Amino acid sequence: MQDDGRCGSPPHRAGPAVLTRALITGADGFTGRYLAPVLQAAGYEVHGLVRDPIDERIAGIHALHVADLGDAAALERIVAEIRPAKVAHLAAIAFVAHGDVDAIYRINVVGTRHLLEALARAPTPADGILLASSANIYGNAVGGVIDEQVPPAPANDYGVSKLAMEYVAKLYAGRLPIVIARPFNYTGLGQSSDFLIPKIVDHVRRRAPVIELGNLDVARDFSDVRFVAQAYRRLLEAPVAGQIFNICSGEAHSLRDVLEMARAISGHDFAIRVNPAFVRANEVKSLRGDRRTLDAAIGDCPRPPLRETVRWMLEA
Numbered sequence: 001m002q003d004d005g006r007c008g009s010p011p012h013r014a015g016p017a018v019l020t021r022a023l024i025t026g027a028d029g030f031t032g033r034y035l036a037p038v039l040q041a042a043g044y045e046v047h048g049l050v051r052d053p054i055d056e057r058i059a060g061i062h063a064l065h066v067a068d069l070g071d072a073a074a075l076e077r078i079v080a081e082i083r084p085a086k087v088a089h090l091a092a093i094a095f096v097a098h099g100d101v102d103a104i105y106r107i108n109v110v111g112t113r114h115l116l117e118a119l120a121r122a123p124t125p126a127d128g129i130l131l132a133s134s135a136n137i138y139g140n141a142v143g144g145v146i147d148e149q150v151p152p153a154p155a156n157d158y159g160v161s162k163l164a165m166e167y168v169a170k171l172y173a174g175r176l177p178i179v180i181a182r183p184f185n186y187t188g189l190g191q192s193s194d195f196l197i198p199k200i201v202d203h204v205r206r207r208a209p210v211i212e213l214g215n216l217d218v219a220r221d222f223s224d225v226r227f228v229a230q231a232y233r234r235l236l237e238a239p240v241a242g243q244i245f246n247i248c249s250g251e252a253h254s255l256r257d258v259l260e261m262a263r264a265i266s267g268h269d270f271a272i273r274v275n276p277a278f279v280r281a282n283e284v285k286s287l288r289g290d291r292r293t294l295d296a297a298i299g300d301c302p303r304p305p306l307r308e309t310v311r312w313m314l315e316a
Contacts, residue, residue, distance in 0.1 A: 022236075023084035025049040025069070025115065026091030027061055030191045031132070034229040035088055036060030042233055047082050049091065069111025076118040083124040086236045089115055089131045093158070101157050108161035109168060116172045128236040129176055135184040135221070135246065135287050137163040147290035148182070148244045156280075166244075177241035181232060184248040184289045187309060188225030189316050197222070197258055201313045203270065204262045210271045214278030216259075219252040219286040224304040224312075234298035248289025249303050261310045 022039045024032045027048025037060030039046045048061045051068050058064070065082070067074035069091055089112065093104045112131065119126055136159035137152045154160045169178050187197040196213070203211045231247055263269060295301075304312075 019043065019045050020085045021045045021047060021082055022086040022088070023047045023049060023079070023082055024061075024088045024090060026089075027058060027064065028054055029090060029094075030188075031090050031225060031228060031232075032088075033058060033190060034188070034225050035090070035232055038229045038233050039086070039088075039236075042237075044086065047084065049078065051091070069107055069114055072114040072117065075114050076121055079115075079118040079122050083122065085124075085127050087115075087119060087126050087129045088232055088236065089129070092132065093161075094134075104157050104161045105164070108158075109164045112165045113168050116169065116176060116178075120172055120175050125176075127177055128241075129178045130232055130236050131165065131169055131178060131180050132232075133166055133180050133182045133244075134159065134162040135182050135248070135289060137166070137182065138287065140285055141287070145250070145288050145290045146246070148246055148293055173242060179235050179240050179242070180244045181235060181247050182244060183228060184221040184223065184246065184287055186223040186225050186228045186247070187313070189313050191225070196255060197310065198313070200258060200262050201310070204266045204268050204314060207268055208270065210273060212273045212275040212278065213255065214275065214280065216255045216272070216274065217285075219254045219288070221248045221250070221252050221288045222258075222306050222309070223247065223249045224306075224309040227301065227303045230301055231294065231298055234301065238297050240297050243293075243297070245294045245297060246289040246291060247294060248291050249306070250289060250291040251306070252286060252288035253306055258306070258310065261307050262314065265307070265311050265314055 022044040024035055026032050027036060028050045036046050036058055040060035045062045046060050048058060048064045050064055050066055053066050065078045067078055092108045119129060137154050138146050138150055139153035139155040139159060141150055152163050154163050166180055169180060172178060191198045193199045193202045228247055235245060
């Protein structure tokens, strides 16, 4: 097992022999910061789209472009300027409990529609477009392992917005080579402490005596962000347009499991308090993905086990 989550050569073909442009929306986000150097290493000139100007340099990014997904004209101008061959659309409101419901739909649905229209009008067509959806579209799927054929039943606005985004993508299926990725939970160094595992890691690294959490019995299929970035790169390079893929490990861990991992790795003990304010009424109880369709498309791609991901986050 490689501890950096890197894959070897793709099963279909290697990265481009000549410099080809790739565009990542949300390049300054958690996933974009991992995908950019992966694409650069594969031989792409990587361009990033961000909503607001930033001063820092993002590893792997050749150039940053500033535009709001709500500005259709700006998106069309930037896409025409870059002429990307590969596009990874990661920009979204990705926090389920985000308080601005209007923004969730405005960015995740209408913003995606603007981007796809810009790509459809581009003077040079892209040959690979990945849209990051979410396993939240499955909602509270009952029992078993969730494959891509499970009927969607989103249980929150975030899941509804991502499913709506997928339907928007269908409008462009005949014009654009779109692949849809449905990532289950994933984590890693640099993820916001709004998310559960980074919150636990931050608590442990500060040696805090008490942590307040919500439902300890929710179970999630966690992947390492380094694996997710490699999987996205492979899907962009594979002949899989029109298909949908779960991005998952195939294993589920409860929040209690993660807490025990953090205790064992760090040697730090702490009290746990369940705060009713953190327990959501529409909580998705269990999500565990079927990874067979993804494995068939991207081949052997090492997945760091969750314990090693937690260790990386604690010890970095």
